Amino acid sequence: MKAINPFQTVEYISPEYFCDRDAELQQIINSIDNQRNLTIVSQRRLGKTALIKHSFHHLKKRKDLSLHYFDIYATQNLAEFINVLSSSLIGYFESKPEKVLGQLIKLLGQFRPKLSFDELSGTPSVELSLQTVAETEQSLAAIFDYLSKQKQRVVIAIDEFQQITNYPEKNVEALLRTHIQMNDNVTMIYSGSNRRMLVSLFNDYARPFYQSTGFLFLDKIDPEKYKAFISKHFKKGGRKISDEALNFILDWAQVHTYYVQEICNRLYANGLSNIDVTEAKGVVLSILDERTPLYQVYKNILTVSQYALLMAIAMETSIEKPNASAFLTKYKLGAASSVIRSLESLETKDLILFENKQYALTDVFLMRWLQRQWKV
Ligand SMILES: Nc1ncnc2c1ncn2[C@@H]1O[C@H](COP(=O)(O)OP(=O)(O)O)[C@@H](O)[C@H]1O
Ligand SMILES: [Mg+2]
Secondary structure, rough: OOOOOOOOOOOOHHHOOOOOHHHHHHHHHHHHHHOOEEEEEEOOOOOHHHHHHHHHHHHHOOOOOOEEEOOOOOOHHHHHHHHHHHHHHHHOOOOOHHHHHHHHHHHHHOOOOOEEEEOOOOEEEEEEEOHHHHHHHHHHHHHHHHHHHHEEEEEEEEHHHHHHHHOOOHHHHHHHHHHHHHHHOOOEEEEEEEEHOOOOOOOOOOOHHHHHEEEEOOOOOOHHHHHHHHHHHHHHHOOOHHHHHHHHHHHHHHOHHHHHHHHHHHHHHOOOEOOOOHHHHHHHHHHHHHHHHHHHHHHHOOOHHHHHHHHHHHOOEEEEEOHHHHHHHHOOOOOOHHHHHHHHHHHHHHOEEEOEEEEOOOOHHHHHHHHHHHHO
């Protein structure tokens, strides 16, 4: 087998390359075993998707469960949602006796399904022709009805769930909730990034969704566990990484999973047998250099005041009150009212987020890049 870099930055591979999250794994398994729906929330790139894959990896031998994962990030409306859902079900049942796949296709037959296979991977996908609201709702009902009749318990993980708040249909949440509540054979795992998702779930005055799911707020990985994980893998590869280098990496990347993984992946790829802070610094600089063309674009696409505010927040790492006069004066940001407007627009563009009562940049590398651009 080809040697793989132990620090993955794209896909989940196996528990071997996955650091900690033991308590979270237990929480997910416990939810599934006790038929409670669960919503996993964290800012981007902290490890929600990998955690779902990790828990499915642990559960895949369980004969009493059928596990389905799908990502709705790219869907624009309920019909597309249903297509992705049907495709993931068909993909799963495809490996089962043909009878099962046949049943599902028959069931969706009235919605004129077009079945196709990905040229490269052979993964099947289905597209239903859903022309009216009634048809859309009927197809969803048909799918859940089908799932309720399965012998195995069905677990459905919907990743990037906040996307449903962008659908033109306003009743998607209620619709899903109804089917899910009526269907005691299906356990749902929703996953999504912070604010917008929570707002969409909590804004409902009756909070029915809130009552129908438990929550897992995913935090950063414990730094000590992360350090042990990193040094173990370097050691396995016959290298040594110093404590200072580990501390530097975790601090510089703010223990944010994806950024730590990316740095370690590059450091590992260097093939050096002894890694100290100098090597770690070299790697982070090369990452920032590589991204410079991407990051320079912000100066053109943002207004002068938005860019100035982004830079100011980057310089502070995070800020509780961006309209406080000390902050405005320090970075010459002008009137508080215009800063509030810029803040909203940076948030809409997903460049900053508000969490733990602080505003901060969503992209740690961009934050570090801006800090290096700062000239008084
Ligand atoms: N516990 C972990 N140990 C090692 N790598 C992880 C861990 N959690 C996530 N990753 C890696 O970090 C990156 C970001 O994780 P991802 O699950 O895509 O985040 P999210 O879904 O929250 O945006 C991925 O490359 C993933 O493989
Ligand atoms: Mg994800």
